Amino acid sequence: MSLLRFEHLSKRYGDVVALDDVSFTVSEGEVFGLLGPNGAGKSTLIRILMDIIRADTGRIEVFGEAHNRSHLDRIGYLPEERGLYAKQKVIDVMVYLGRLKGLGRKEARQRSLAWLERFDLGHTVRWRIERLSKGMTQKVQIASVLLLEPELCVLDEPFSGLDPVNVRLVETLIEERRGRGQTTILSTHLMNQVETLCDRVAMVHQGKRVVYGGVDEVRRAHSLPEVGVDTPDALPTLAGVREIAREGEGRWRLHLFPETDPQSVLAELVRAGIRIERFERLLAPMADVFIRVVEGGERVQEAA
Amino acid sequence: MNLRKVRTVAEFELVSTLKRPAYLITTFGMPVFVLLYAGFGLLIAGTMNTAESKPRVYGIVDPSNVLHLEQDTVASSLPVPAELDAALESTGMGEIIDQASDGQARSTFRPFANEDAARAAIADAAIAAYYRIDADYMATGRVDATFAPDASWKENGARGALERMFRERLLADSQEPALAARIARPIAVSESFTFEIDGQEVARTMGGQIAGAVIPIGFAVLLFMALAMSTSYLIQGTAAEKENKVVDVLLAAAGPDEILTGKLLGLGIAGLLQITVWFGMILVAGTLFAATIASFGVELPWLALAVAPLFFAAAYFFVGSLILGTGSLGKNLKEVQQFGMVWSLLSAVPMMFMGVLITDPNGTLGQVLTWIPFSAPVTIVLRLALEPEGVPTWQVAGSLAMMVVSTWIALKLGARLFRVGLLLTGTRPKLRALLRQARLGI
Numbered sequence: 001m002s003l004l005r006f007e008h009l010s011k012r013y014g015d016v017v018a019l020d021d022v023s024f025t026v027s028e029g030e031v032f033g034l035l036g037p038n039g040a041g042k043s044t045l046i047r048i049l050m051d052i053i054r055a056d057t058g059r060i061e062v063f064g065e066a067h068n069r070s071h072l073d074r075i076g077y078l079p080e081e082r083g084l085y086a087k088q089k090v091i092d093v094m095v096y097l098g099r100l101k102g103l104g105r106k107e108a109r110q111r112s113l114a115w116l117e118r119f120d121l122g123h124t125v126r127w128r129i130e131r132l133s134k135g136m137t138q139k140v141q142i143a144s145v146l147l148l149e150p151e152l153c154v155l156d157e158p159f160s161g162l163d164p165v166n167v168r169l170v171e172t173l174i175e176e177r178r179g180r181g182q183t184t185i186l187s188t189h190l191m192n193q194v195e196t197l198c199d200r201v202a203m204v205h206q207g208k209r210v211v212y213g214g215v216d217e218v219r220r221a222h223s224l225p226e227v228g229v230d231t232p233d234a235l236p237t238l239a240g241v242r243e244i245a246r247e248g249e250g251r252w253r254l255h256l257f258p259e260t261d262p263q264s265v266l267a268e269l270v271r272a273g274i275r276i277e278r279f280e281r282l283l284a285p286m287a288d289v290f291i292r293v294v295e296g297g298e299r300v301q302e303a304a
Numbered sequence: 305m306n307l308r309k310v311r312t313v314a315e316f317e318l319v320s321t322l323k324r325p326a327y328l329i330t331t332f333g334m335p336v337f338v339l340l341y342a343g344f345g346l347l348i349a350g351t352m353n354t355a356e357s358k359p360r361v362y363g364i365v366d367p368s369n370v371l372h373l374e375q376d377t378v379a380s381s382l383p384v385p386a387e388l389d390a391a392l393e394s395t396g397m398g399e400i401i402d403q404a405s406d407g408q409a410r411s412t413f414r415p416f417a418n419e420d421a422a423r424a425a426i427a428d429a430a431i432a433a434y435y436r437i438d439a440d441y442m443a444t445g446r447v448d449a450t451f452a453p454d455a456s457w458k459e460n461g462a463r464g465a466l467e468r469m470f471r472e473r474l475l476a477d478s479q480e481p482a483l484a485a486r487i488a489r490p491i492a493v494s495e496s497f498t499f500e501i502d503g504q505e506v507a508r509t510m511g512g513q514i515a516g517a518v519i520p521i522g523f524a525v526l527l528f529m530a531l532a533m534s535t536s537y538l539i540q541g542t543a544a545e546k547e548n549k550v551v552d553v554l555l556a557a558a559g560p561d562e563i564l565t566g567k568l569l570g571l572g573i574a575g576l577l578q579i580t581v582w583f584g585m586i587l588v589a590g591t592l593f594a595a596t597i598a599s600f601g602v603e604l605p606w607l608a609l610a611v612a613p614l615f616f617a618a619a620y621f622f623v624g625s626l627i628l629g630t631g632s633l634g635k636n637l638k639e640v641q642q643f644g645m646v647w648s649l650l651s652a653v654p655m656m657f658m659g660v661l662i663t664d665p666n667g668t669l670g671q672v673l674t675w676i677p678f679s680a681p682v683t684i685v686l687r688l689a690l691e692p693e694g695v696p697t698w699q700v701a702g703s704l705a706m707m708v709v710s711t712w713i714a715l716k717l718g719a720r721l722f723r724v725g726l727l728l729t730g731t732r733p734k735l736r737a738l739l740r741q742a743r744l745g746i
Contacts, residue, residue, distance in 0.1 A: 079552035
């Protein structure tokens, strides 16, 4: 079931086209990756969703209704360009942001304290923001968003400035949200996180949606026709295989012709009596997909 | 507009401001500073009083013998109206005023046969200075003064007293005593009256005249200061938000109009609290000087006091909206201040024309400034304080209505510019693009 639907959004800044007829949907309970190079239009899209700026054309549907400001209290937002009131105390800022999103003072305070503990920042409650390290500030910002327990959460580059331990913590929190059926939009340049966390992705490039679909579908659609085989036996010449490359002791990469079905290759290997320890379709990593789309400038065939 | 969000922003801004050391110092420190300053001034004056309570003696070398001095002669004091003298004495200020009038009340003139004798007296510190009257004084009118080498910069002798003495002696020699006395003091007794609109004549005291002008001016200045202080908090807050990069988070939680209104309310209340503290301290000081005020027969400008809060609120929201709107276009504190300053300067127009407004509060300038939103609040309050009978009720009501409408427009315009301004990063778009963005949303 779709929780969020962008329909034909367009936005120009003078002569610069920031978004050009972008449409896609985000389903309830999924972690959705919003990808794209710097300046592609991701932040513009998110800012339109948060009603910070307005689209020139198009519409947004969220929670089954036409988008309006009352929905914003149900959407958490961690912007890429972020900061907190440097002179204020941590707890005061968190309570303020919580109250702005509709929480009562007491509830906002209780949740803030709980989330600070979760981020191992319980000792900083009375600290001024300016006393926090960059990583600590980042965690306070993420906690300020998550304490709202929003139905839809938009996290723009949430991992920047975090050490591996805290990256893992944030990943866990995102997975927990998915487990509770809450939706998260994740905008990041870390493609390994996209592969491990996201269910589906959309990629925006030069204002246009160029990639859209499930992560595996996208990877499959942008992969070369290759399979990996592990076997102690030597491989014979195989029909439909353009090239066989040895990648290590007993490890082979088979480059297929585009029209070749990998299943036919597997069947031929079995018929030839090859002892197969591993046979898998090799999918392009998301990083390769990203680079291929951006550097190639190609309008990739969408997966869905 | 979501009033709950407006209240949340207002509370946050108010509490944040109240906790600021700068605010606390200004609110409580300024009156303390003023009291300390006044106390320091009184201390200095007291010291001067003590130092100069010794008779000031000036030598006279008079080869022309115009003054006929044969022994120490105390100069007559300046003529001071009886009612002012009484008022000054009731406050214990008489001595200080004497100081201010060159210490002439205590000037004593001592004759010397020649300059050598006078110089010897200076060397002995017996006199502060001596005056040498030209031998052909009647023809030349020349009188030179010689001061002691350690005379301070403020030592200016007793020229005024000496001139009076010359006048009296010259007249005494050549005119009838009664005529001489009249020429010396042409207006010896005088009372002033004010012809009121209702046909009555009431006594007009000099103290009352002074206080009648000082209180409205002080009131207008206070109103202006309160506006300036309150709007400066707006500027600082906006700059802090831009520099701290909290804009996106804020705008994702509340609309620009909600943020703008909340800020205006919160910081406006902080400004009002500040004024209340200042007024409270003034009242305390006022009770201490109640005798002086009573002796001047001054009535407080109640009508001005009554409408001032309304006009203050309207002026604050009007100017504040514009300051927030345009100030937000700045990239840093300096630019935010520069962009916001324009409106503050426009609000200062009545202060620039204060002289004209005091002379003729209900004249053409006063009438015109009453209908300009930037100048209306201070002008109308000043007019009501100075000449309330010359301000028709419809003008007060009309001016207030104009302020309300202007404020509403300023709020709307300010909110639009605020949204555009808060989101600005990097290169600032040109005016045309800004206006387009403000009109259409960006």
